[in-house]
C-alpha cells in the first residue's frame with residue numbers, strides 16, 4: 001500500500017488519441033524528479049487483452065518487457081527512459097487482467113455469495129492496483145489509456161474518481177490532455193473540442209484540475225482565459241504543450257510552460273526550491289548540434305509502424321548522443337531481399353541492425369542482411385531474432401550446414417535454433433508446453449549472462465556478468481556450439497548453467513555481435529546502453545572508411 005503522503009496524479013486524454021500522454025507523463029515524472037521527489041509511473045489500459053504480449057506490433061506498437069518479466073505497454077518504456085526508475089509488473093494493468101482476476105476470485109468463492117458487479121468489485125480491483133506495490137514514493141503518476149468517452153474507459157474513470165474522493169483533493173490531481181486545433185481560415189486555435197472533452201470528464205464526476213493542451217503554437221491569452229472560464233480551471237493551470245523538436249526536449253518545454261510549477265502549487269508544495277535540469281539541457285544540446293551523422297539500416301518486418309521498434313529507435317539515438325552524432329535510421333522491410341539483391345539497399349549504410357521478430361515471413365531477408373554485413377565487414381547488431389538469423393547464416397555459410405534453420409519455421413534437419421521447453425531461472429526450473437498458450441509463456445524478463453574472458457562484449461560491458469531482459473520462445477541450440485566456434489563464431493555470453501547461448505560474436509570482424517536479449521529496453525538518454533554506444537562508434541568508424 002502507499003504511505004499517507006504519496007500524491008497521485010491521474011492523466012487522462014480527450015479529443016483525439018495519440019496526443020502523447022505517455023510522453024507527457026514521463027516528462028512530468030522527470031521534472032518532479034529534478035525537484036528531488038521520488039516518482040513512480042503507471043498505466044491503466046482499458047483494452048480486453050490480459051497484456052499486449054499477443055497483440056500485433058504493427059497495431060499496438062512495441063511490447064515493453066520489465067525485469068520481472070511482464071509484457072507491458074510501450075509507454076512504460078518512456079517512463080523508464082525519462083526517469084530511470086525500472087518499470088515493474090505492477091505498473092501496467094488492463095481491463096482483461098482486472099476482469100480475469102475478479103472472475104478467478106468469484107470462482108474461488110472469495111466474494112462470499114455477493115453479486116459480482118462492475119461497481120464495486122471491478123472498481124475496487126482497479127483501486128487496489130493503483131495503490132499496490134508502493135513504498136515511499138512522493139508522487140504516483142497514473143496514465144489512463146484511451147480517450148475520455150470510450151465505453152472501455154468507464155470503469156477506470158469511475159475508479160479514479162472514487163480514489164480521488166477517498167484520498168482527497170490534497171493528494172489527487174486530475175490532469176487532462178487535449179488538443180487545440182489551429183484552423184487556418186479562422187486564424188485561431190480552437191477551444192471548443194477541449195471544452196467538450198472536459199465536460200465529458202465532468203459527466204463521470206471528474207473535474208480536471210489541470211489541462212495540458214497540445215498546440216502547434218502558443219495559446220493566446222484570450223483563448224487561455226476562455227478555456228479556464230468554461231472548464232472551471234485557473235488560467236495558469238491551462239498549460240500549453242507545444243510541439244518539441246525532440247522528445248528529450250519535452251521536459252524543458254513543459255517546464256518553461258510552468259507544468260511542474262503548477263503541479264507543486266496545486267499540492268501546496270514549495271516552488272522556490274531550485275530545479276536541476278542540467279542533464280536535460282545537455283541531452284537537448286547534443287541532439288540539436290551533433291558533430292556528424294551515421295546511417296543504420298534496420299532490417300525488420302514491422303517497418304510499417306515505427307512504434308513497433310520504439311525502444312530500439314530510442315536506444316540508437318542514445319548511442320548517437322554518446323558519440324555526438326546523429327543516427328539516421330533507414331527502415332528496410334526484409335521481404336524486399338526475397339526479390340532484390342541485399343547490396344542495393346545496404347551498400348550505403350554504416351551499420352546493419354536486425355531487431356527482434358517472429359515467424360518465417362521475411363526471415364530469409366534477415367539472413368541475407370547478416371551475410372552481407374559479415375562478408376562486407378559492415379558493423380552488424382543482431383537482437384534476439386536478429387541473433388538467431390545471424391547464427392543460421394553462419395551455420396549455413398561458415399560451418400557447412402546448408403539446411404540449418406529454426407524450428408520456429410517448421411521441422412528441420414539442423415535445428416541450430418530450437419524451441420526451449422525447460423530452462424533455469426535462479427534456483428527454479430521454468431517450463432512451457434510444446435503446444436501451450438501463446439500469451440505470457442516466453443522466456444521473459446531479466447536473466448544473467450556470463451561473458452567470455454577476452455571477448456568483445458566483455459570489453460564493451462567491462463563486466464564479467466550482466467543482466468538483460470528477454471522475450472523469446474526459441475534459443476540457439478547449444479549442441480552446435482563446437483561446430484560453430486570451429487567455424488569462427490564465438491559464443492561469448494552464456495547463461496550461468498552454460499546451456500543457453502546469450503551472445504555470439506565474430507572476433508575477426510570489425511563489429512559483429514548477436515544478443516538473445518533486448519538491450520534496447522534498458523537504454524536511457526542519460527545512460528546510453530554500452531552495446532548501442534559501441535555499435536554507433538563502430539558505425540562512425542565505418543563511415544570514415546568509405
Ligand code: GLN
Nearest residue numbers: 356357384385472473474
Ligand atoms: N521469434 C523468436 C523467438 O521466439 C525471436 C523473438 C524475438 O525476437 N523477440 O525466439
